Amino acid sequence: MSSSERPASPTPSERERLDAEARKKEEAEQATLPYKWTQRIEDVDVTIPIPGNLKAKDLIVEIKKMRIKAQIKGQDPLIEGDFPHPIMPDECTWTLETTPTGKEISIHLDKQYKSEWWAHVVTTAPKIDVTKIQPENSKLSDLDGETRGMVEKMMYDQEMKRQGKPTSEEQQKQDMLKKFMAQHPEMDFSQAKMG
Known part of the structure; x- marks a missing residue:
């Protein structure tokens, strides 16, 4: 595909409109579920409204490593x-x-991998756009140093991708190539490709 055939990137106002439409569609899909759910980077909470006359003995709740059932x-x-x-x-x-x-x-579900946002609670449910998740800063401070660093890097990389800029790893590769090129001016880098 030549550059003239590529669709133009949306303008900021078009992107805002598209994001708002996607959010509205996502909210409508989530509203049809018989439960509500929220998540933090380390856990997921699900609430399911039921009739007020029921007791715990009237329910079946099974929580396994990769599966859930509540009825x-x-x-x-x-x-x-x-x-x-x-x-x-x-x-x-x-x-x-x-x-x-x-x-x-x-x-209340504790995630095994505390560095992944879930797009849905169960894989058959409609997905949410995890790239739009903005974790609360106060919650980031609760994480241990290594996990916090990983989450902050993921957030930075998502924001750079959204802006069409290089991620931290892509920037690091570009910087290394520039440094190498400066150290070796005798070499021809005109055909060099970053992969």
């Missing part, structure tokens, strides 16, 4: 499927809580 006995599951990434089942919990409008099953 009211004798009914179709409210959530069932495979996780996109493994969890640590021994660290996960579920409770039945009373709310102003009834009750809800509250499920």
Whole structure:
């Protein structure tokens, strides 16, 4: 594809409009789910509203390393499927809580890999755009140094990609090539390609 055939990059206002449309579509898809979910880099919380007359003995909640199922006995599951990434089942919990409008099953899942954002809780559900996740800075400070550095690098690289600029690794390669070229002016680098 020649450069004249490539579609033009969207202008900032077009990108803003496209992002807003994508957010609206994503929110509509998530609103159709029988549960709500939130996540931090290290865990996922799922809440499922249920009728107020139910008790824990009326429920089936199964949490495994790669799978979840929650249902009211004798009914179709409210959530069932495979996780996109493994969890640590021994660290996960579920409770039945009373709310102003009834009750809800509250499920807390500890991610095994605490450096990955999930696009969905179960792989059959609609995905969210994980590149748009903006973690709270106060939560970043809770992470250990190595994990925090990895998360900050991921956030920086995502922002650079969004702006069409080189990621930290691409910039490092470019800098190394420039340094090498400066040290070896006798060599012809006109055909050099970065891969």
